[in-house]
Amino acid sequence: MIPAQFDYVRPASLAEACQELGSDEDAKVLAGGQSLLPFLRLRLAYPSKLVDIGRLADLRGVHDRGDHVHIGAMTTHDEVMRSPVVREGCPLLALTAAQVADPAIRHRGTFGGSLAHADPAGDLPAAVLALDGVFVAASASGEREIPAAEFFVDYLESSLRQGEILAGVRIPKLGAGWGFHYEKFHRTAQAWAIVGVAAAVRRSNGSIAEARIALTNMGPTPVRARAVETALQGVELGDQVRQACVEAAADTSPPADLHAQPDYRRHLAKVLTDRAVRAAAGAP
Amino acid sequence: MTVDQEVGRPRRRKEDARLLTGRTQWTDNLSRPGTLHVMFLRSPMAHARIARIDVSGARGLPGVVAAFSGQDFREEQGSLPCAWPRSGDTVIPEHPPMAVSEVRYVGEAVACVVATDRYRAADALEAIEVDYEQLPAVLDMNEALSESAAKVHETGNRAFTYRTTSGDLEAAFRDAPVVIDRTFVQQRLIPSAMEPRAVLCETDGDTFTMWTSTQIPHILRTMLALVTGVAEHKLRVVAPDVGGGFGSKLQVTAEEVLCLLLARRLGRPVKWTESRSEGNLTVHHGRDQIQHLRLAADSDGRIRGLQVELLADMGAYLVLLTPAVPLLGAQMFNAIYKMDAYEFACTGVFTTKMPTDAYRGAGRPEATFGIERMMDELAAELGLDPLEVRRRNWIRHDEFPFTTISGLTYDSGNYEAATDRAMALFGYDKLRAEQNDRRDRGDPVQLGIGVSTYTEMCGLGPSRWFGSENAGAGGWEHGSVRVLPTGKVEVVTGSSPHGQGHVTAWSQIVADALGVPFEDVTVLHGDTAISPKGLDTYGSRSLTIGGIAVLKACDKVKDKARRLAAHVLECSPDDLEFEAGAFKVRGTESQTTIQELALAAFAAHDLPDGVEARLDSDATFDPDNFSFPHGTHLCAVEVDTETGMVKIRSYVAVDDVGKVVNPLIVDGQLHGGIAQGVAQALFEEAVYDADGNLLTTTMADYLLPSAADLPDFALDRTESPATSNPLGVKGVGEAGTIAATPAVVNAIVDALRPYGINDVRMPCTPERVWRALQDRTLEGARR
């Protein structure tokens, strides 16, 4: 298909970009284009103007900020998965980014675009949610912080306001003793997750001291599996983990689509959460 | 001088450097001065009357040159052709390229806009108004055949019923100790060539040239002339680089007809390139059968009789070969097995979906799937190893040539050898042991082993056979060989490659036949002005027929060269021996090369009587039988019973494609073919919803595997040369696809059988496997 007509601007500064966006409520940010362009081509979106933020160097790159890692919105998936800072400070994101789509898409698609797009089938939203990332939104009136738990509002809807650009995300570093895993269940290597589970687990003396679990594609937004997080506390590695994961699908409303019905997704959430937790904890 | 034999060498393809570096000529890359772009407005309804259509809103828009509805072409657009109504009772409904009064599938063209670029054309489509009066969609084949069903066409929903019987079926089933009765579903597939379809048509007011992404420039030219009334000699069809087809470009499409008519009406070049979503909707679909099979056997596993009852979904219309495709299975369900009685019946059913037609294998994958699944079911019923049951029934190698129950004569083959080799490569016994161990342990990951001992009829085909089966054309092929004055060789082939590697393979054949270097041969194709005669590429016919035509042309060139050489060397032609590109007078040093003879024939200063200038010749080849490749494919899958996920652990294919011209090309065809067969088993399905909307319009929903989803294939070969052609070749274009689907599904069912499961509907998605497993437990029963 072919997109409808739109204007195109490529601002040289973040302020200019915010200005362009603020002045036209039908304008849209263009980042890597890996989600937006398919929408345009299928005529599922009719923006008046695309504000290409691809030249904003300030939005790109990974920075070690002591107690947290700052990831610029325009950092590509490929850069995230290879970044030594990410691998050291928030390895879950490197593991997750490596499972997004295929190499071609990972070289164009951006970290910020994945999050701003707020697709619950996207892999990174769940991982950032599990890590309690803090989103930094920029606009003509300055910067605003949004906690991950408040960022994802509905299907393809974030709490970014009109005129705001996601500048980057701060990922708090977890201390020693944590292990990570992203368990993605999909039919082909390039396909989106039917269900995904992002897990961060802290072990102590052979049992689980703390766990953070978030689920991909189990509802209109990524969701934290709070019931499992609670149930896992103090659990010894082994069969007990599986028992603690039976509530993985509690409070979810998984979609029905060509790849899976809701009951199957609920079942998968349990099995995959168990697998993700055990892998994160380094248990067989 | 000794010359390396070219046939059999793993030559890298001559085509590839150009293809890989992007110096290609896809139709969409071509442009003519003043080219206009057409976009089609397509029906959003599965079935509706067009109450009103108004294109005037589009006409005034920027860049728009013209807008038309079907009504505007009513008189001249004709009806899209169906060239093979094999069953005598076939009903061929009118099929206007652009719907005039009624639409019968989502995606059917109802109007078009021609503009200075695609973007403006696409924008203007939104200004066309159509009022549809909805009619009932007809989606389910069984319902479609009921008395009360809504009708797709006034004539009803039955397109034909074809039946053929041999032997006494009733006797075979009477008192049979074992009867297996199964129903399998061949899902609908969407052929997904890498290059989307594209058409460019230009006219100078009198003659027309069409560049199109087609497998069949020759057939298309004749058909376009018949449909549109443009005189055949005023029409040139060119297939430039064509990026795959798998049967989907073996078609006379609505878009091709309309581009021609638009060019005629507007007097300017008109171009159309489909988007992937448009393609998913409107490239002809493949497969889509419900197969009811009954098999009677003795208690030792010997087959007594096989009864096949098919419903084949035609979709809304009969396009080029629609009704013939399922009937290619008529002679194939009996496969490599001996039996006393056989019956094949097939009813073609109209539904309000995209028409179906040939897709890699065309009728033969469906048949092979049916019988190979039944052989596994029979083995399970009797507690026999699936290979043992096959061994008890297949044609032994010392029984060839063998005339099968369905009337084909298999000329050669050795099923024992291929199977033994495959078992050894696969480590069959070891995997069986592991399977038993996993069952005993109740491992959540179960192992399954799938077998497929397939054959196929290919090299389509003898013209007499086509004639006897009511096809519109025969199955010969044409080749020309010209030795140029400088000794280089130019070959023209009538078969039209779209990725296969004809240029390389034909070069190898010619190099051997004429004793010239491989590099000195070039091959021209795919343009009715350059290769005036041909029947194009499908059905694994190119090498077995087109390659042989080229070889025959080489023989004629050699005959001519021999007469000239005898004249030059002043001897009798009988005294000459041909070796390494030169004629030698036996027992002397006196000789002349083919290159020298080409120059002499060009100069024509001193030609013997009856020898015409230039060293060239033409030949057509028409085989007197099909060829019958066969092989044994073995697949091991791991089934995760907790999630339903199926992973292919290993895959072995030992194929007998007769003599191999180029092992690299053969392996490539097998890799791609197996991938496509696996894709049917595990991934692909065209899904229509209850209203007849296609849901799988993008590749996010219509899943294709990539290399990452496939195992390494272990390939090997046995070689029983075909006797129906002088090279002994059999064809390999469809073998992998035909063999792989049942191998994978048999493996999945094998893994799940201890749970009491004896079928999983394709594609065997994790969800389907998981659902099949619900409320079932592993009995732990050893085989």
Ligand SMILES: Cc1cc2nc3c(=O)[nH]c(=O)nc-3n(C[C@H](O)[C@H](O)[C@H](O)COP(=O)(O)OP(=O)(O)OC[C@H]3O[C@@H](n4cnc5c(N)ncnc54)[C@H](O)[C@@H]3O)c2cc1C
């Ligand atoms: C074939 C294919 C397969 C894919 N598979 C996966 C997969 O398996 N898993 C997965 O997670 N993703 C997948 N993706 C999506 C990919 O990860 C995209 O990179 C991502 O969804 C969007 O990032 P982008 O930079 O391309 O954003 P764009 O497409 O440019 O933008 C997406 C949306 O976000 C908005 N936006 C982008 N950046 C900002 C910003 N900084 N501030 C405010 N708004 C912004 C845009 O306006 C737009 O609405 C796939 C994509 C394709 C094409």
